[in-house]
Every structure is written in C-alpha cells, then in structure tokens.
Amino acid sequence: MCNYLLRFLFLSILTKASVEEPSMILISGQPGNFTFSQTFDISWEECILKCLADDMCALLQNQCPAFNPLALGPNYLTQTISGRLFKTTVSSSNHIYNLTYSLFICPKNTKHFQRGETTVVCIGLFFFEQPLCNNQAEASALCKAHNGTLTGRANSDEYDYMQDISNSSKYTSNPDSYNYLTYWIDGMSTDTEFLFEDLTHNGSTNYPWSGGTPQSIPTGYCLHHSGPHDSNVLHSPCDLSICCEEKGYVCSRGALCQVPPLIETYY
Numbered sequence: 001m002c003n004y005l006l007r008f009l010f011l012s013i014l015t016k017a018s019v020e021e022p023s024m025i026l027i028s029g030q031p032g033n034f035t036f037s038q039t040f041d042i043s044w045e046e047c048i049l050k051c052l053a054d055d056m057c058a059l060l061q062n063q064c065p066a067f068n069p070l071a072l073g074p075n076y077l078t079q080t081i082s083g084r085l086f087k088t089t090v091s092s093s094n095h096i097y098n099l100t101y102s103l104f105i106c107p108k109n110t111k112h113f114q115r116g117e118t119t120v121v122c123i124g125l126f127f128f129e130q131p132l133c134n135n136q137a138e139a140s141a142l143c144k145a146h147n148g149t150l151t152g153r154a155n156s157d158e159y160d161y162m163q164d165i166s167n168s169s170k171y172t173s174n175p176d177s178y179n180y181l182t183y184w185i186d187g188m189s190t191d192t193e194f195l196f197e198d199l200t201h202n203g204s205t206n207y208p209w210s211g212g213t214p215q216s217i218p219t220g221y222c223l224h225h226s227g228p229h230d231s232n233v234l235h236s237p238c239d240l241s242i243c244c245e246e247k248g249y250v251c252s253r254g255a256l257c258q259v260p261p262l263i264e265t266y267y
C-alpha cells in the first residue's frame with residue numbers, strides 16, 4: 001500500500017510486434033489536466049486492459065501495483081537484460097513525453113555497476129604485463145591508460161564480483177600458483193586520512209576493514225586486496241612491488257579499475 005497518490009501515465013503504443021498485439025509502456029510522470037475523467041473500482045489488471053483498448057487513455061492509480069517497477073520519484077528506469085544495462089529516461093514538455101533509451105556497454109572483462117542515482121561504472125581487474133608485479137603508482141597509471149581510475153568496493157554486489165574475478169583468475173594471473181590474487185585498490189594514506197582518486201565509491205565508507213573501522217596508517221601506505229583469500233582491505237608501502245613470503249613470493253599483480261562505459265543513446 002502506498003500512502004501517496006501515485007500518478008502514472010500510460011502511453012498506449014501500437015507496435016507491430018511479432019505477436020501483432022499492441023503493447024503498453026509504464027512510465028512515471030504526471031499527466032496534464034484532462035477535461036474528462038472517470039473512476040473505476042476494478043483491479044489493476046482489468047484497468048490495464050481497459051486503458052490498452054483506448055488510444056487516448058491516461059491513467060491515475062492510487063495504489064501501488066505489486067509489480068510496479070517505478071515508484072514516485074525517479075524519472076528513469078534501469079534494467080539489466082542479458083547482462084547489459086539499459087536506462088530509460090522520461091521527460092516531458094507540452095504534453096509530449098520523450099523516452100530516451102541508453103545502453104551502457106562495458107569494455108571486455110569489465111562489468112557494469114550503478115553507483116548512486118546517476119553514475120554507471122565498468123569495473124574490472126587489470127593486470128601488469130611487464131614486469132608482472134608493480135607498485136601503486138603503476139597500478140594507477142594502468143587504470144588511467146584505460147581512461148579510468150583505481151577504484152574500490154562501493155557495495156556488497158561489487159565486492160562479490162571482486163571476489164569472483166580474483167578467484168577465477170588466481171592461477172592464470174599469478175606468477176606463482178598461489179590460491180589468491182593481490183591487487184591495488186583505491187586509497188593512499190596520509191596518516192590522518194585516505195586520498196582517493198575515484199570519488200564515486202564514497203571513500204572508505206564501504207570498505208571492509210579488519211576490526212570494522214579504518215586504522216590510522218602512516219603516510220606512504222596504499223590499500224590493496226588479496227582475493228578471495230582475504231576479505232578485508234590490506235595496506236602496504238605504495239612503492240612495494242614484490243613482497244617476500246616463506247614459500248616464494250606474492251606480488252601485486254594489477255589494479256582494480258573503474259572505466260567509463262560506452263553509452264549508446266536512442267530517442
């Protein structure tokens with residue numbers, strides 16, 4: 001149940017779809033002033049059918065239908081279809097409703113994530129080629145070479161993805177067959193705070209810290225992650241490119257980058 005009066009405008013659009021049936025697009029919006037209106041006490045489904053039958057139908061609904069994809073507020077709808085992100089934006093002027101469809105295409109080996117209301121980023125692990133292990137400055141440069149920046153997790157979906165990609169590439173991308181993969185993420189310590197180059201993941205708010213909160217780290221330390229072995233954010237000197245371990249060595253193999261999607265727009 002909604003406490004607010006929801007206003008939905010239905011554009012009944014006659015299409016020559018394969019089924020040869022008219023279809024209707026549900027959008028959020030507010031219809032202009034109509035000179036004639038009628039109230040029906042019927043179900044949402046019946047109402048849709050009634051409206052569908054009438055080319056000029058505009059509909060006001062005062063209860064949220066259970067499957068309603070849009071609630072009052074946003075003037076856009078995002079949908080993931082076959083792994084691709086579509087965004088439909090609605091605007092209106094002079095009673096003409098303008099639907100804009102955008103398709104966000106992410107480069108190979110990256111995946112799209114929405115951050116906040118308007119930002120879509122493509123996130124991926126990028127690996128050093130020569131040398132195989134490198135420092136944080138080179139990790140940052142690697143992201144910039146792809147027109148992106150270093151990034152870090154903004155939510156648990158992104159974190160699950162980070163763990164998945166480090167798990168699936170831990171053997172192929174490691175110089176030694178370690179069962180985890182270390183890579184730089186966004187964040188450089190200045191003793192009192194962290195500096196970030198990507199402002200869309202809300203700083204360290206969503207980082208999984210050991211103990212729950214960021215520790216104070218001396219200047220010159222940078223953040224990295226060893227997935228899927230470790231769940232917390234780790235830190236090392238920013239200029240570290242190889243670190244020694246008992247059984248050999250493990251190194252920072254690359255960077256977690258966010259790169260811009262290619263956006264195709266249709267009107």
Ligand SMILES: *[C@@H]1O[C@H](CO)[C@@H](O)[C@H](O)[C@H]1NC(C)=O
Nearest residue numbers: 030031032033034035094095
């Ligand atoms: C509808 O009519 C009311 C009252 O005449 C007016 O205040 C309002 O601005 C009108 N809305 C539109 C969208 O024209």
Ligand SMILES: *[C@@H]1O[C@H](CO)[C@@H](O)[C@H](O)[C@H]1NC(C)=O
Nearest residue numbers: 089090091093098099100267
């Ligand atoms: C529809 O909206 C898009 C994006 O807001 C805008 O660029 C375009 O000019 C609009 N088209 C019309 C016909 O108003």
Ligand SMILES: *[C@@H]1O[C@H](CO)[C@@H](O)[C@H](O)[C@H]1NC(C)=O
Nearest residue numbers: 115116117154200201202206
């Ligand atoms: C960052 O914080 C702002 C304000 O709290 C919020 O609107 C936005 O969704 C957050 N973004 C991410 C990626 O968590």
Ligand SMILES: *[C@@H]1O[C@H](CO)[C@@H](O)[C@H](O)[C@H]1NC(C)=O
Nearest residue numbers: 107144145146147148259260
């Ligand atoms: C980076 O952006 C420039 C300028 O827009 C473009 O020419 C170049 O192809 C982009 N590089 C990558 C790797 O996307």
Ligand SMILES: *[C@@H]1O[C@H](CO)[C@@H](O)[C@H](O)[C@H]1NC(C)=O
Nearest residue numbers: 163164166167168227228229
């Ligand atoms: C890593 O991948 C394997 C094989 O797909 C899976 O069984 C395992 O649970 C994964 N480990 C983690 C920590 O995600």
